[in-house]
Amino acid sequence: MVESKGAVQHYFLCKDFVEKFARFFIFPAIFLICLCLPLNRADAAEATAPSEFSGKGPAEDRPWSAMLYTGLGTTSRLHEVLTFNVEPEDSHFIGGVLNRQMSRFWQHFYFELEGQALKHFGEQNNWEFNGLFLIRFVTFPWDRIVDTSFAVGEGLSYATEKPRIERDNHSGQSTNLLNYLMFELGFAPPSHPEWALVTRIHHRSGIFGLFDGVNGGSNFLGIGLRYYF
16 A cells, blocks of 8 residues: 555656646746747748847947846755756746846857846835856757757856745744855757747755855746847
């Protein structure tokens, strides 16, 4: 009986993992792939032809990007979010992101700087301002089908008020200034690489007490639309 109960729990855990993976990563990727599929041979030739500009890397005429960005809060910890064990919370944000691609190194990576201004709604109503640097990996074997990039960002996050969900979920622990960590997957159609659909994990934390003794933080799952200019 115990083994049967454990098998049932394992089944539902796996089922929940697959559903969340599809919701936050696979479905956006399929959407972008559908946009990239050429309708005729002329479109196919245009989509696979070399371009002066790649949406995932800097170019002389388009090193900047702007993004409209929204996110949904979760009570799950970062390691749970990374394994798609996500419990949503009645907290969300919307805001803007400005990014500057600085340089390329080792052929496969880009170094970038970014600033964010976000307004929270729901369980908390503060503003949040983030400054960070990013390392972006840009060479995937399927880039001619959907131009893909993966980025990790690290920096500082300032909230105009101590975020309520951080205090509620961590025994009152929070402070305005915390560390900021970000993981991103970006998808762009090769025929229009100036546009990209972005999914992110948005993480504030005290790094085990390094920031004012705070041991907790907050996590959001984000999605955005980026334009390079």
